[in-house]
Amino acid sequence: MRVRAWPDAYPRIQRKNPITGKKVYDRRPIILGLKTSMSKREAREKLYREIIRRKGGAKTAGLVLNDGSVTFGWFVRNRYFPMKEGDWSEETSKNKRSLIQSNLLDDLGEIPLENLDKFTLKMHVNKLGETCSKDTVLQMCAYLRDIFEEAVEQDFIYKNPAKRVKVPKVLRAKDETILTWDQLRMALELLDERDRVLVELDMTDALRPSELFALRWKCFQPEISRLVILETVYKGKIRPWGKTKKSLEPVPLPALLVTDFVAWKAKCPDASPEAFIFANEDGGFIDTGNFRKRVLKQLATALNLPNLTFQIIRRTIATLSQKKGPAKATQGLMRHARMATTTDVYQKVIPEAVAEMADAIHEELRKPSAAAAQTGVIAAQLRAGKQKRRRRQPKIDTKIDTN
Numbered sequence: 133m134r135v136r137a138w139p140d141a142y143p144r145i146q147r148k149n150p151i152t153g154k155k156v157y158d159r160r161p162i163i164l165g166l167k168t169s170m171s172k173r174e175a176r177e178k179l180y181r182e183i184i185r186r187k188g189g190a191k192t193a194g195l196v197l198n199d200g201s202v203t204f205g206w207f208v209r210n211r212y213f214p215m216k217e218g219d220w221s222e223e224t225s226k227n228k229r230s231l232i233q234s235n236l237l238d239d240l241g242e243i244p245l246e247n248l249d250k251f252t253l254k255m256h257v258n259k260l261g262e263t264c265s266k267d268t269v270l271q272m273c274a275y276l277r278d279i280f281e282e283a284v285e286q287d288f289i290y291k292n293p294a295k296r297v298k299v300p301k302v303l304r305a306k307d308e309t310i311l312t313w314d315q316l317r318m319a320l321e322l323l324d325e326r327d328r329v330l331v332e333l334d335m336t337d338a339l340r341p342s343e344l345f346a347l348r349w350k351c352f353q354p355e356i357s358r359l360v361i362l363e364t365v366y367k368g369k370i371r372p373w374g375k376t377k378k379s380l381e382p383v384p385l386p387a388l389l390v391t392d393f394v395a396w397k398a399k400c401p402d403a404s405p406e407a408f409i410f411a412n413e414d415g416g417f418i419d420t421g422n423f424r425k426r427v428l429k430q431l432a433t434a435l436n437l438p439n440l441t442f443q444i445i446r447r448t449i450a451t452l453s454q455k456k457g458p459a460k461a462t463q464g465l466m467r468h469a470r471m472a473t474t475t476d477v478y479q480k481v482i483p484e485a486v487a488e489m490a491d492a493i494h495e496e497l498r499k500p501s502a503a504a505a506q507t508g509v510i511a512a513q514l515r516a517g518k519q520k521r522r523r524r525q526p527k528i529d530t531k532i533d534t535n
Contacts, residue, residue, distance in 0.1 A: 205241025261300035337383040341420040350405035378467040450478035
């Protein structure tokens, strides 16, 4: 009885001649095994592993390729993070580690790298799509591709199973709440003096909370009507840098807001240069989460607003400012490094503005042209020509002879 086996593979493997030192190519057969013992896919994968082994790329730091002891969690913590942390700031590193830990490692960390295939990763991404925001799912897909690409580069695996993992089409909707000018005014009318100045400044200059709560009195320059952002706060720490290069730039103050700042400076407990403009009871900076729950959430409840956060305020100002000036001015107000961030992420379409634009375009079209007299004569001539052509056309008998 003839035993059926997979055809021998003849890979073209580059070698170095030990005598001449020149590169040579060998084609030697590789016996993959019996057809009854493996599928075509398994045979192909076994061939890839054998080719890599013969090329001398089978080991990395003493670990055999596709060694079951190398788990996804081990690789991320001991190979991926050390490779990437040189490009991340301290806070960025903490955020990325936390996101990857909670969304990837908690569920996939103990699984060996060799057991993570496209199906497993796709099922996990689908699961994230049911519970996480769209941005988080997109981030995790990008991290998966990057992590496995790094594993391929370091010869822990021979192909990237996350390369073709697609993002689910149906994801949890993003909060894109936009408020009106009247809703913003009502929110300001309910606040006491300090919180009103704080929120009005945030609405006027679209500050990030990390910039807002780090302001000290030395940043206030009333003689030239501006604030200078020198540092930011994040997760309980003062940082001498901002989110982007554009973050640490002076912001303008309208005249009435300068007056309010001067009045608040005369009443606040500590107006020394190093004191925080909006300090808590202990003289330190206000916690963002605490202010959001204590002030913004209560405002949203009292005014029956869909939601109210610092992010919604920034998005609202970026959107409503479309009627107040050019997009480039909005980019400067938001202090975005790229125009695309302003127009594609923060600014939303205003239906009323679209209707007004359509009316304005139609109004321009209905105005007479500079050569209206000449075009009137030409139009009359064209109409006369059409009538002549119609009279010349022979009539067609449409009656049907039934005989």
